[in-house]
Amino acid sequence: MEQHILPIELNLRQQSRVLEILFEDGARFRLPCEYLRVYSPSAEVRGHSPATARLQVGKEGVNIRDLEPIGRYAVKIHFDDGHNSGLYDWAYLYKLGRAWQPLWYDYLRRLKEAGYERRGPDPFDELRARGEAPSELPAATTTTTHETR
Template sequence: MATQHPQPTEIKLRRNSRLLELCFDDGAHFTLPCEFLRVYSPSAEVRGHGPGQEILLIGKETVNIKDIEPVGNYAVKLRFDDGHDTGLYSWEYLYKLGQEQTPLWQEYLDRLQQAGYQRREPETKDSSTD
Protein backbone atom coordinates (compact mmCIF):
# COMPACT_ATOMS: atom_id res chain seq x y z
CA MET A 1 0.00 0.00 0.00
CA ALA A 2 1.39 3.40 -0.99
CA THR A 3 2.01 6.01 1.66
CA GLN A 4 -0.37 8.94 1.33
CA HIS A 5 1.56 12.20 1.16
CA PRO A 6 0.04 15.52 2.22
CA GLN A 7 -1.97 17.17 -0.53
CA PRO A 8 -2.05 20.93 -1.17
CA THR A 9 -5.22 22.76 -0.24
CA GLU A 10 -4.05 26.13 -1.54
CA ILE A 11 -1.35 27.37 -3.90
CA LYS A 12 -0.95 31.11 -4.19
CA LEU A 13 1.63 32.96 -6.26
CA ARG A 14 2.66 36.35 -4.89
CA ARG A 15 4.30 37.82 -7.98
CA ASN A 16 5.34 41.16 -6.49
CA SER A 17 7.26 39.52 -3.66
CA ARG A 18 8.30 36.51 -5.81
CA LEU A 19 6.89 33.95 -3.37
CA LEU A 20 4.82 30.80 -3.73
CA GLU A 21 2.59 30.03 -0.76
CA LEU A 22 1.52 26.45 -0.21
CA CYS A 23 -0.96 25.09 2.33
CA PHE A 24 -1.31 21.34 2.83
CA ASP A 25 -4.10 19.21 4.24
CA ASP A 26 -2.02 18.28 7.30
CA GLY A 27 -1.87 21.96 8.32
CA ALA A 28 1.62 22.64 6.98
CA HIS A 29 2.15 26.05 5.38
CA PHE A 30 5.24 26.99 3.40
CA THR A 31 6.31 30.21 1.70
CA LEU A 32 8.93 29.43 -0.91
CA PRO A 33 10.84 32.10 -2.84
CA CYS A 34 10.81 31.74 -6.62
CA GLU A 35 14.61 31.82 -6.64
CA PHE A 36 14.67 28.84 -4.24
CA LEU A 37 12.20 26.92 -6.41
CA ARG A 38 14.20 27.72 -9.54
CA VAL A 39 17.59 26.64 -8.18
CA TYR A 40 16.06 23.45 -6.74
CA SER A 41 14.11 22.61 -9.90
CA PRO A 42 13.57 18.86 -10.19
CA SER A 43 14.47 19.02 -13.90
CA ALA A 44 17.35 16.99 -15.30
CA GLU A 45 18.71 20.30 -16.63
CA VAL A 46 19.35 21.42 -13.02
CA ARG A 47 19.58 18.15 -11.06
CA GLY A 48 21.51 16.19 -13.66
CA HIS A 49 21.02 12.47 -14.09
CA GLY A 50 22.66 11.36 -10.87
CA PRO A 51 24.49 12.44 -7.71
CA GLY A 52 27.22 14.97 -8.32
CA GLN A 53 25.77 16.17 -11.62
CA GLU A 54 23.80 19.09 -10.15
CA ILE A 55 24.24 22.45 -11.87
CA LEU A 56 24.86 25.52 -9.70
CA LEU A 57 22.58 28.27 -10.95
CA ILE A 58 23.71 31.85 -10.40
CA GLY A 59 22.02 35.18 -11.03
CA LYS A 60 18.49 33.98 -10.21
CA GLU A 61 17.79 36.53 -7.47
CA THR A 62 14.96 38.20 -9.40
CA VAL A 63 13.49 35.17 -11.21
CA ASN A 64 9.73 34.92 -10.99
CA ILE A 65 7.08 32.36 -11.83
CA LYS A 66 4.93 33.45 -14.74
CA ASP A 67 2.56 30.48 -14.83
CA ILE A 68 1.56 27.44 -12.77
CA GLU A 69 0.18 24.51 -14.75
CA PRO A 70 -1.53 21.64 -12.89
CA VAL A 71 -0.36 18.16 -13.89
CA GLY A 72 -2.95 15.58 -12.92
CA ASN A 73 -3.60 15.31 -9.20
CA TYR A 74 0.03 14.98 -8.22
CA ALA A 75 2.14 17.91 -9.42
CA VAL A 76 2.49 21.32 -11.04
CA LYS A 77 4.74 22.60 -13.79
CA LEU A 78 6.21 25.98 -12.92
CA ARG A 79 7.03 28.27 -15.83
CA PHE A 80 9.69 30.80 -14.86
CA ASP A 81 10.24 34.16 -16.51
CA ASP A 82 13.82 33.17 -17.43
CA GLY A 83 12.39 30.58 -19.83
CA HIS A 84 12.83 27.52 -17.61
CA ASP A 85 9.75 25.29 -17.71
CA THR A 86 10.95 21.71 -17.38
CA GLY A 87 10.60 19.47 -14.37
CA LEU A 88 7.46 18.58 -12.48
CA TYR A 89 7.10 19.74 -8.91
CA SER A 90 5.19 16.89 -7.27
CA TRP A 91 3.26 17.56 -4.07
CA GLU A 92 5.76 15.33 -2.28
CA TYR A 93 8.73 17.32 -3.65
CA LEU A 94 7.16 20.70 -2.81
CA TYR A 95 6.42 19.48 0.72
CA LYS A 96 10.03 18.28 1.07
CA LEU A 97 11.33 21.66 -0.15
CA GLY A 98 9.13 23.37 2.41
CA GLN A 99 10.26 21.15 5.26
CA GLU A 100 13.94 21.41 4.34
CA GLN A 101 13.98 25.02 3.12
CA THR A 102 16.41 26.38 5.72
CA PRO A 103 19.22 23.81 5.28
CA LEU A 104 18.73 23.63 1.50
CA TRP A 105 18.93 27.43 1.21
CA GLN A 106 22.10 27.50 3.32
CA GLU A 107 23.60 24.77 1.16
CA TYR A 108 22.86 26.88 -1.93
CA LEU A 109 24.39 30.02 -0.37
CA ASP A 110 27.49 28.02 0.62
CA ARG A 111 27.85 26.67 -2.93
CA LEU A 112 27.55 30.21 -4.33
CA GLN A 113 30.25 31.42 -1.96
CA GLN A 114 32.55 28.52 -2.86
CA ALA A 115 32.08 29.41 -6.53
CA GLY A 116 33.04 33.02 -5.80
CA TYR A 117 29.61 34.41 -6.68
CA GLN A 118 28.37 37.41 -4.71
CA ARG A 119 24.58 37.08 -4.44
CA ARG A 120 22.70 40.38 -4.46
CA GLU A 121 19.58 40.55 -2.34
CA PRO A 122 16.78 41.73 -4.68
CA GLU A 123 14.47 44.57 -3.82
CA THR A 124 11.04 43.35 -2.80
CA LYS A 125 7.77 45.07 -3.47
CA ASP A 126 4.98 45.38 -0.97
CA SER A 127 3.51 41.89 -0.60
CA SER A 128 0.10 43.30 0.37
CA THR A 129 -0.42 44.22 -3.28
CA ASP A 130 0.41 40.73 -4.63
Protein backbone atom coordinates in the same frame (compact mmCIF):
# COMPACT_ATOMS: atom_id res chain seq x y z
CA MET B 1 4.05 9.58 4.55
CA GLU B 2 4.71 12.94 2.89
CA GLN B 3 3.96 11.68 -0.62
CA HIS B 4 0.31 11.30 0.40
CA ILE B 5 -0.12 14.85 1.68
CA LEU B 6 -1.92 16.98 -0.88
CA PRO B 7 -2.04 20.75 -1.18
CA ILE B 8 -5.39 22.41 -0.67
CA GLU B 9 -4.26 25.88 -1.70
CA LEU B 10 -1.59 27.32 -4.02
CA ASN B 11 -1.21 31.09 -3.97
CA LEU B 12 1.27 32.73 -6.33
CA ARG B 13 2.25 36.15 -5.02
CA GLN B 14 4.12 37.58 -7.99
CA GLN B 15 4.79 41.00 -6.48
CA SER B 16 6.70 39.49 -3.55
CA ARG B 17 7.95 36.55 -5.69
CA VAL B 18 6.62 33.87 -3.33
CA LEU B 19 4.60 30.70 -3.84
CA GLU B 20 2.48 30.00 -0.76
CA ILE B 21 1.27 26.42 -0.33
CA LEU B 22 -1.17 25.12 2.26
CA PHE B 23 -1.25 21.34 2.65
CA GLU B 24 -4.13 19.25 3.96
CA ASP B 25 -2.23 18.46 7.17
CA GLY B 26 -2.12 22.19 8.02
CA ALA B 27 1.48 22.81 6.96
CA ARG B 28 1.91 26.16 5.22
CA PHE B 29 5.05 27.02 3.26
CA ARG B 30 6.07 30.31 1.69
CA LEU B 31 8.70 29.49 -0.89
CA PRO B 32 10.57 32.26 -2.73
CA CYS B 33 10.71 31.91 -6.51
CA GLU B 34 14.51 32.00 -6.46
CA TYR B 35 14.59 29.06 -4.03
CA LEU B 36 12.17 27.06 -6.19
CA ARG B 37 14.19 27.87 -9.32
CA VAL B 38 17.58 26.85 -7.91
CA TYR B 39 16.08 23.62 -6.56
CA SER B 40 14.20 22.76 -9.75
CA PRO B 41 13.70 19.00 -10.03
CA SER B 42 14.57 19.08 -13.74
CA ALA B 43 17.46 17.02 -15.13
CA GLU B 44 18.83 20.28 -16.53
CA VAL B 45 19.43 21.48 -12.94
CA ARG B 46 19.80 18.28 -10.92
CA GLY B 47 21.69 16.32 -13.55
CA HIS B 48 21.48 12.57 -13.66
CA SER B 49 23.58 12.27 -10.50
CA PRO B 50 24.86 14.68 -7.83
CA ALA B 51 28.14 14.89 -9.74
CA THR B 52 26.38 16.26 -12.83
CA ALA B 53 24.11 18.76 -11.02
CA ARG B 54 24.51 22.35 -12.24
CA LEU B 55 24.76 25.17 -9.72
CA GLN B 56 22.19 27.82 -10.61
CA VAL B 57 23.56 31.37 -10.43
CA GLY B 58 22.06 34.76 -11.19
CA LYS B 59 18.51 33.76 -10.22
CA GLU B 60 18.00 36.49 -7.59
CA GLY B 61 15.19 38.31 -9.39
CA VAL B 62 13.49 35.33 -11.03
CA ASN B 63 9.72 35.16 -10.82
CA ILE B 64 7.04 32.64 -11.68
CA ARG B 65 5.06 33.43 -14.80
CA ASP B 66 2.55 30.58 -14.58
CA LEU B 67 1.61 27.44 -12.68
CA GLU B 68 0.35 24.47 -14.70
CA PRO B 69 -1.34 21.64 -12.76
CA ILE B 70 -0.21 18.18 -13.84
CA GLY B 71 -2.92 15.73 -12.86
CA ARG B 72 -3.41 15.47 -9.12
CA TYR B 73 0.24 14.88 -8.32
CA ALA B 74 2.34 17.85 -9.45
CA VAL B 75 2.64 21.36 -10.81
CA LYS B 76 4.81 22.58 -13.65
CA ILE B 77 6.29 25.97 -12.83
CA HIS B 78 6.96 28.37 -15.68
CA PHE B 79 9.65 30.84 -14.60
CA ASP B 80 10.15 34.19 -16.29
CA ASP B 81 13.73 33.24 -17.26
CA GLY B 82 12.28 30.59 -19.61
CA HIS B 83 12.90 27.58 -17.37
CA ASN B 84 9.91 25.21 -17.20
CA SER B 85 11.25 21.69 -17.52
CA GLY B 86 10.78 20.39 -13.98
CA LEU B 87 7.68 18.84 -12.45
CA TYR B 88 7.31 19.72 -8.79
CA ASP B 89 5.33 16.88 -7.25
CA TRP B 90 3.59 17.50 -3.94
CA ALA B 91 6.05 15.43 -1.92
CA TYR B 92 8.98 17.41 -3.34
CA LEU B 93 7.32 20.76 -2.57
CA TYR B 94 6.55 19.54 0.94
CA LYS B 95 10.21 18.54 1.37
CA LEU B 96 11.36 21.95 0.08
CA GLY B 97 9.06 23.59 2.61
CA ARG B 98 10.10 21.48 5.59
CA ALA B 99 13.82 21.62 4.83
CA TRP B 100 14.07 25.19 3.49
CA GLN B 101 16.71 26.31 5.98
CA PRO B 102 19.40 23.63 5.48
CA LEU B 103 18.74 23.56 1.73
CA TRP B 104 18.98 27.34 1.38
CA TYR B 105 22.15 27.58 3.47
CA ASP B 106 23.68 24.72 1.48
CA TYR B 107 22.91 26.62 -1.73
CA LEU B 108 24.53 29.79 -0.34
CA ARG B 109 27.59 27.77 0.70
CA ARG B 110 27.93 26.24 -2.77
CA LEU B 111 27.63 29.69 -4.35
CA LYS B 112 30.42 30.98 -2.14
CA GLU B 113 32.63 27.98 -2.91
CA ALA B 114 32.10 28.64 -6.62
CA GLY B 115 33.17 32.27 -6.14
CA TYR B 116 29.73 33.71 -6.83
CA GLU B 117 28.16 36.34 -4.62
CA ARG B 118 24.38 36.74 -4.57
CA ARG B 119 23.07 40.19 -5.42
CA GLY B 120 20.16 41.67 -3.56
CA PRO B 121 18.46 40.79 -0.30
CA ASP B 122 18.00 37.24 0.88
CA PRO B 123 14.41 36.25 -0.03
CA PHE B 124 13.88 34.42 3.27
CA ASP B 125 15.05 37.50 5.19
CA GLU B 126 12.50 39.53 3.20
CA LEU B 127 9.74 37.12 4.24
CA ARG B 128 10.67 37.37 7.89
CA ALA B 129 10.93 41.19 7.64
CA ARG B 130 7.26 41.17 6.54
CA GLY B 131 6.40 39.06 9.58
CA GLU B 132 5.88 35.89 7.54
CA ALA B 133 7.37 32.55 8.46
CA PRO B 134 8.76 30.50 5.57
CA SER B 135 7.41 27.36 7.22
CA GLU B 136 4.46 26.79 9.54
CA LEU B 137 4.07 23.18 10.58
CA PRO B 138 1.02 21.79 12.34
CA ALA B 139 1.43 21.01 16.01
CA ALA B 140 2.49 17.43 16.50
CA THR B 141 -0.17 15.26 17.96
CA THR B 142 0.90 13.30 20.97
CA THR B 143 -0.61 10.18 22.32
CA THR B 144 -0.64 9.69 26.05
CA THR B 145 -0.82 6.19 27.36
CA HIS B 146 -1.79 5.34 30.89
CA GLU B 147 -0.70 2.20 32.60
CA THR B 148 -3.17 0.34 34.73
CA ARG B 149 -2.18 -2.15 37.37
